[in-house]
Amino acid sequence: xxxxxxxxxxxxxxxxxxxxxxxxxxxxxxxxxxxxxxxxxxxxxxxxxxxxxxxxxxxxxxxxxxxxxxxxxxxxxxxxxxxxxxxxxxxxxxxxxxxxxxxxxxxxxxxxxxxxxxxxxxxx
Amino acid sequence: xxxxxxxxxxxxxxxxxxxxxxxxxxxxxxxxxxxxxxxxxxxxxxxxxxxxxxxxxxxxxxxxxxxxxxxxxxxxxxxxxxxxxxxxxxxxxxxxxxxxxxxxxxxxxxxxxxxxxxxxxxxxxxxxxxxxxxxxxxxxxxxxxxxxxxxxxxxxxxxxxxxxxxxxxxxxxxxxxxxxxxxxxxxxxxxxxxxxxxxxxxxxxxxxxxxxxxxxxxxxxxxxxxxxxxxxxxxxxxxxxxxxxxxxxxxxxxxxxxxxxxxxxxxxxxxxxxxxxxxxxxxxxxxxxxxxxxxxxxxxxxxxxxxxxxxxxxxxxxxxxxxxxxxxxxxxxxxxxxxxxxxxxxxxxxxxxxxxxxxxxxxxxxxxxxxxx
Numbered sequence: 001x002x003x004x005x006x007x008x009x010x011x012x013x014x015x016x017x018x019x020x021x022x023x024x025x026x027x028x029x030x031x032x033x034x035x036x037x038x039x040x041x042x043x044x045x046x047x048x049x050x051x052x053x054x055x056x057x058x059x060x061x062x063x064x065x066x067x068x069x070x071x072x073x074x075x076x077x078x079x080x081x082x083x084x085x086x087x088x089x090x091x092x093x094x095x096x097x098x099x100x101x102x103x104x105x106x107x108x109x110x111x112x113x114x115x116x117x118x119x120x121x122x123x124x
Numbered sequence: 125x126x127x128x129x130x131x132x133x134x135x136x137x138x139x140x141x142x143x144x145x146x147x148x149x150x151x152x153x154x155x156x157x158x159x160x161x162x163x164x165x166x167x168x169x170x171x172x173x174x175x176x177x178x179x180x181x182x183x184x185x186x187x188x189x190x191x192x193x194x195x196x197x198x199x200x201x202x203x204x205x206x207x208x209x210x211x212x213x214x215x216x217x218x219x220x221x222x223x224x225x226x227x228x229x230x231x232x233x234x235x236x237x238x239x240x241x242x243x244x245x246x247x248x249x250x251x252x253x254x255x256x257x258x259x260x261x262x263x264x265x266x267x268x269x270x271x272x273x274x275x276x277x278x279x280x281x282x283x284x285x286x287x288x289x290x291x292x293x294x295x296x297x298x299x300x301x302x303x304x305x306x307x308x309x310x311x312x313x314x315x316x317x318x319x320x321x322x323x324x325x326x327x328x329x330x331x332x333x334x335x336x337x338x339x340x341x342x343x344x345x346x347x348x349x350x351x352x353x354x355x356x357x358x359x360x361x362x363x364x365x366x367x368x369x370x371x372x373x374x375x376x377x378x379x380x381x382x383x384x385x386x387x388x389x390x391x392x393x394x395x396x397x398x399x400x401x402x403x404x405x406x407x408x409x410x411x412x413x414x415x416x417x418x419x420x421x422x423x424x425x426x427x428x429x430x431x432x433x434x435x436x437x438x439x440x441x442x443x444x445x446x447x448x449x450x451x452x453x454x455x456x457x458x459x460x461x462x463x464x465x466x467x468x469x470x471x472x473x474x475x476x477x478x479x480x481x482x483x484x485x486x487x488x489x490x491x492x493x494x495x496x497x
Binding site for chain 2: 021026028046047053093104110
């Protein structure tokens with residue numbers, strides 16, 4: 001615990017000048033933003049859900065409309081029903097799903113944004 | 125010993141192309157090109173670099189501590205007699221690592237992390253270099269076998285005048301510290317992740333006192349975010365005494381997205397203590413359609429060489445994916461211990477913990493054998 005506090009303090013000192021207080025879920029709830037801002041940097045890396053690797057036959061990079069269509073068609077996202085959307089189950093390691101990304105989880109704020117996006121109909 | 129005359133050998137591969145910026149602790153070399161052919165370091169060692177690896181970086185076996193094994197300073201242990209215009213090298217890494225994230229069960233993996241060959245031919249100031257091999261994965265499910273054969277680097281370079289070069293092909297644009305660890309935030313979130321090399325053209329000058337690099341890049345066939353990005357990057361470094369201070373800039377445009385980053389680097393060598401302090405801090409402005417966000421990425425480490433052949437380090441990292449938003453920061457604290465008994469062998473133990481947002485945590489520990497004849 002003491003170590004974690006020290007690490008956070010060092011980081012906060014570094015971020016003090018620019019630390020914001022906006023709610024992380026208040027960012028644009030549209031897929032074109034979420035894909036570019038969250039999914040591609042964290043999930044569509046060269047070794048995972050990229051065109052190159054296609055891990056678990058899922059590709060999260062490329063044309064946003066195509067990726068969204070695939071997520072809905074494959075049953076990862078049910079627009080308007082976040083509780084039934086496996087994408088969230090993976091991100092939160094719920095109902096026995098393996099946590100994704102496996103190396104490090106997304107910040108809770110990113111997951112909440114994705115949840116709000118699904119809840120509002122999963123707009124492109 | 126049978127010897128084989130080889131002109132060039134090329135096999136498609138994947139290699140984390142980056143230098144070891146702390147090795148000047150041992151060599152005192154002011155610039156990466158003191159030991160490497162590549163203008164930004166990494167890749168094949170030149171003759172001076174091979175000698176330095178054997179004579180200054182490695183510890184040596186106890187029974188021959190007083191002498192340098194001549195073969196250590198030759199490509200492939202001297203088993204292959206190369207023509208003067210050719211060079212050859214390899215990199216193989218085997219790792220046992222364990223990781224855990226928040227409440228997820230701990231995982232263990234034993235994988236060959238890297239299996240590469242490097243080749244280079246040169247005539248006068250013109251050289252051709254390539255790296256290729258196998259890209260392993262700890263999660264191969266669903267991955268096409270062909271995806272595991274990659275050539276991360278291949279380029280032509282012309283060295284003319286003192287330290288000036290032109291380079292074109294596939295390589296990582298020089299930027300920042302150019303760390304070996306591709307998981308470091310300053311690599312992963314700035315466009316220099318694993319397989320982050322782009323098709324580029326670069327010009328620069330590297331001398332003892334300073335170095336300048338300017339690169340234009342078109343596309344990266346392997347990584348989504350950089351696939352369609354076109355832009356440029358620049359890096360400048362000034363060396364003053366036992367310090368080096370640099371600035372970096374990168375601009376990437378892709379359809380309705382733009383990413384602009386700029387940063388500062390610093391290296392301070394504290395000779396009496398055999399310590400080097402490395403630091404890098406960057407600001408990023410990313411535009412996604414009508415939206416915009418600012419990010420911050422930093423790295424700070426202290427590397428200590430207690431005795432020849434042994435290196436110990438601690439590092440602190442920060443990544444804030446949106447400076448205007450709370451609870452989306454990542455912090456990392458890590459350390460590593462490297463033992464280099466011979467020029468071609470490194471034994472590395474690594475540990476790293478991340479704190480993600482307000483409540484998530486992830487950690488990894490790794491023991492790696494690195495063989496690089």
